[in-house]
Amino acid sequence: MLFLEGVPLFYLELAIGQKMSLGSIGAWTAISPYLGGVGLASVVTSLYLCLYYNIINAWSFWYLFHSFQSVLPWAECPINSNRTGPTEECEKATPTQYFFYRETLNIAPSIEENGGIHGGQALCLLLAWVITYLFIVRGVKSTGKVVYFTATFPYAVLLIYLVRGITLHGAINGVKFMFTPNMEHLADPNTWINAATQIFFSLGLGFGSLIAFASYNHYNNNFERQAIVVSLINSGTSIFASIVTFSIYGFKATVNYESCLERTRVLLLNTFNIAEDNINIDNVFEWIEKLNTTYPEQFAKLNNKLEECDLETELSSAVEGAGLAFIVYSEAIKNMPLPQLWSVLYFLMLLMLGMGSMLGNVTAIITPLRDFKVMSHMSSELFNGLVCVFCLLLGLGFTTTSGNYWFTIFNDYGATFSLLFIVLIEVITVSYIYGLKRFEKDIEDMLGHRPNWYWKIMWSITSPLLLIFLFIIYIVKYINGGTPTYQAWNKELGTSVVTEYPVFGQLFIGLLLVSSISCVPLTALYVFCKKRKLGNHEKREHTVSTVSA
Amino acid sequence: MLEKILLLFCLSSALAENLCRPDASNGYKVRLSIKRALGDEAYVWNQDEMFLFRATLAFAMRNHLSGQDFQVSNILVCDETPRVSFWFIVTSPLDATRPVGKEDVEEAIRKSRSRINSAFLLTDQTLEFIGIIPTLAAPVSPDTPPWLIVFGVVMGSVGAGIIVLLVYPVVHKRLKKDEEEEELEEEEGEEETRRVKTMENGAAGDGAHNLSFTDDERFTQM
Numbered sequence: 001m002l003f004l005e006g007v008p009l010f011y012l013e014l015a016i017g018q019k020m021s022l023g024s025i026g027a028w029t030a031i032s033p034y035l036g037g038v039g040l041a042s043v044v045t046s047l048y049l050c051l052y053y054n055i056i057n058a059w060s061f062w063y064l065f066h067s068f069q070s071v072l073p074w075a076e077c078p079i080n081s082n083r084t085g086p087t088e089e090c091e092k093a094t095p096t097q098y099f100f101y102r103e104t105l106n107i108a109p110s111i112e113e114n115g116g117i118h119g120g121q122a123l124c125l126l127l128a129w130v131i132t133y134l135f136i137v138r139g140v141k142s143t144g145k146v147v148y149f150t151a152t153f154p155y156a157v158l159l160i161y162l163v164r165g166i167t168l169h170g171a172i173n174g175v176k177f178m179f180t181p182n183m184e185h186l187a188d189p190n191t192w193i194n195a196a197t198q199i200f201f202s203l204g205l206g207f208g209s210l211i212a213f214a215s216y217n218h219y220n221n222n223f224e225r226q227a228i229v230v231s232l233i234n235s236g237t238s239i240f241a242s243i244v245t246f247s248i249y250g251f252k253a254t255v256n257y258e259s260c261l262e263r264t265r266v267l268l269l270n271t272f273n274i275a276e277d278n279i280n281i282d283n284v285f286e287w288i289e290k291l292n293t294t295y296p297e298q299f300a301k302l303n304n305k306l307e308e309c310d311l312e313t314e315l316s317s318a319v320e321g322a323g324l325a326f327i328v329y330s331e332a333i334k335n336m337p338l339p340q341l342w343s344v345l346y347f348l349m350l351l352m353l354g355m356g357s358m359l360g361n362v363t364a365i366i367t368p369l370r371d372f373k374v375m376s377h378m379s380s381e382l383f384n385g386l387v388c389v390f391c392l393l394l395g396l397g398f399t400t401t402s403g404n405y406w407f408t409i410f411n412d413y414g415a416t417f418s419l420l421f422i423v424l425i426e427v428i429t430v431s432y433i434y435g436l437k438r439f440e441k442d443i444e445d446m447l448g449h450r451p452n453w454y455w456k457i458m459w460s461i462t463s464p465l466l467l468i469f470l471f472i473i474y475i476v477k478y479i480n481g482g483t484p485t486y487q488a489w490n491k492e493l494g495t496s497v498v499t500e501y502p503v504f505g506q507l508f509i510g511l512l513l514v515s516s517i518s519c520v521p522l523t524a525l526y527v528f529c530k531k532r533k534l535g536n537h538e539k540r541e542h543t544v545s546t547v548s549a
Numbered sequence: 550m551l552e553k554i555l556l557l558f559c560l561s562s563a564l565a566e567n568l569c570r571p572d573a574s575n576g577y578k579v580r581l582s583i584k585r586a587l588g589d590e591a592y593v594w595n596q597d598e599m600f601l602f603r604a605t606l607a608f609a610m611r612n613h614l615s616g617q618d619f620q621v622s623n624i625l626v627c628d629e630t631p632r633v634s635f636w637f638i639v640t641s642p643l644d645a646t647r648p649v650g651k652e653d654v655e656e657a658i659r660k661s662r663s664r665i666n667s668a669f670l671l672t673d674q675t676l677e678f679i680g681i682i683p684t685l686a687a688p689v690s691p692d693t694p695p696w697l698i699v700f701g702v703v704m705g706s707v708g709a710g711i712i713v714l715l716v717y718p719v720v721h722k723r724l725k726k727d728e729e730e731e732e733l734e735e736e737e738g739e740e741e742t743r744r745v746k747t748m749e750n751g752a753a754g755d756g757a758h759n760l761s762f763t764d765d766e767r768f769t770q771m
Binding site for chain 1: 580582583584585630631632633634682684685687688695696697699700703704707708710711714715
């Protein structure tokens, strides 16, 4: 995926940005006036991303601030009012899940029930936006300096975590699990769609942030080398990070497995009154069989209390997205020695990464908007401040009790489909509408040499085909999938339940998908109508629009 | 005479045995997990330890029902297992055949739980009285939650940073303006070229306006 799509498209976007020296809307209007909508779609997608992405930073802040306690709050269940035991909800679920769903989110049982805003979340979101504003207030100059820190610090933390992770008990199980390919998963087309969208997200393709950043480059900047180097470093980092992730994951799975065995051992000891050191963790299973044969009736009574302890199941119990970062990881961290230090390091790293991403997203919105004459009269500080306040106010909706379900809608549907569409249109436009020859000449103008045959084949044939293929699979999956569902947290059961989206939820999903994609045809239509109205001025308008936009 | 005493002795011990049995209505089951609590430093459970247990329980009963002199012999123990679990029952000091009510025993144990635990170097989880749920320690809740303090610190510093960033260029410009006003009076002629220069510098250095290239385009095309 990286070589077939990632690097060629990265190169393409950098070239466009550097050549046109405009934000995404202006750049695409310059390529072809009918396709200014592509830039607009990028801006809309970036706007959605900005709205919901900072919530993740807010959660990171929340967890970071809560790490400064002698006992981590997600390590133990809080005690109920009678002081007889832990709270019911916490007992059915795990303490980490309880902390995330109840204390961090105060989540409602379904998307339909609305509640008040979670005060702590709102404060953390405010802080996240204030820090974002701090980084972008002076424009790209300050953003550039900030990124020196936010990009290098996570590497340092990852290195520390790599050393810590590999030396953890049971880490090797996780790494082994990561490198054993699962044939069923590889045959499933879903895996490949996820890989493709992950490459887009990871490299930032289709958001307009690359075009925005490249527009500030010198005209003759050697972006070809930068494109290759950045993409390779990006994927190298992903592999590095996944080794760390899986070693910690293996640790968590092993700890859970061993505590399951311990609980079984105590249960056997207590029921059959055997001396304590006769059963230890290694021979629990042998003892189970022995006791089953010698005392069958007593053993049968145990059956509902006896848990199935299996390391493979623990390793395969995958949680994805926000759940992985906050639930699984905090569970692993609480078992490490000196958990406060590891917790602070980990959430600081998450914050650096999240803030770095936010910078790209916000710049992707601000740069094209500043290209419009209306906005350029305002000082940059004021404009940036207005954008931040606007996103903050809308983002407060995600801090309500049902906010996490809306967040999931945005996360699952806000960007993936639109990205595929935008990137597909981008590559087809540049290859066929703008013309590959013209593009080659532009690159030669900037770099001094033409792109070699590999790039040309990728842009004109491979990438479009691959993208169309993925696009079709995505649509087919959506149609075949039936009503979209989400995981709702059930308080009584202490677990997530698969629930269908209500009608307004599905309408909203449709609205999200349609709103960003429809920018392209709508803008084309608008430009077409405008041109017909001003028939004779067509030629002059063509040259003028590249300047005024 | 001797036979009568013997008979009475046998009778009382038989009664005692009858009183203490598993699932007795007035008895409790005790379970100790010594190896789990102490690991390598675990002591062996023998009759001496059992004596200590009975003595501690007699102490607990005395503590609760003051006035009644419970003796070690009032604590009857039976059904010992290798797990180290057994049943016990408490008889009244006034009448060895009458067991003390379950509620009194429970209250007595609850009151002196920490003393009983520490006599055996165990905890609520490793010295279990089946049926008596330990009262958990009350959670410590500080007046200001600690996370709010950290939040305040970070928010304050970020706010200060923003104010500095916004105010600094304004102050800087005002100082520079005062300096320039003096120089302007001397170099009136070169004003236009300097203005053009500052505009170009401003456009390239600011970074926010990237229209400088498009200006060039306009000139070259027309």
